[in-house]
Amino acid sequence: MKSKRLPTQDYIGPQIKTLSILIEKKMNAQLVANGINLTGTQISILAFLYDHQKTVTQKEIELKFKISHPTVRGIIRRLVALNLVETTTSDQDRRQILLILSTQGQNL
Template sequence: MQRAIGIAIKKANNALARDSDHFAKQLGLTGMQISTINFIADHETTQDVFQRDLEQEFNIRKATASSLVTAMVTKGLLIRVAATNDARYKRLLLTPQARQLAKKIDAFFAVSERRMQALLAADFDPTYNNLIKISQTFTDQNTQPPKND
């Protein structure tokens, strides 16, 4: 299998993750923590953000999201606040410390995005759409119960 798309996607993902991790390390964080800060900063003014939103956005398991949120709360980056309509659910809010970091993180991701768009140029839209299709298809496939043949 000379030109396996799965391997190419994995290599690209690893390169992007290493780039994020390198930047995050300069802030004393992990790549996943900067992605979480960026996601919450982008959404908290328009909607309540819950742990399940992180699970969906980053396609991570409940236990992984729970560990991530707990670590970020411990580090003083997030606070959990009872939802206005149901106190059983906890909204995730950025602390002032995380809000300051969010500006640097947003700038980092904006530069990364511009680099990828410039690299792909006219191929950007089809590449983006095809990656979304792959992600959705394989996610849907893994959430359906196995077939008994």
């Protein structure tokens, strides 16, 4: 017996992705309206760093938030430019980028 395939518009995956994008856009707009020029993802990463109160690797951020390496790198560069995060490299593995909240990031 041949199985029936649902039309593409009936797949729940694309609908969830669309909903996620809409929620993120709404949240970012509300942040800007409240004078906070950070995205929801940037705030989530700052909160993650604050909760850990220690250095965290960029790789840990990638895995925790399921974000690609180049995307995380861009986010971290912007947070460093805003003096919210500081980066160093690991003494054991120079490829590892270590992240820690700056004083300004902790006070946010």
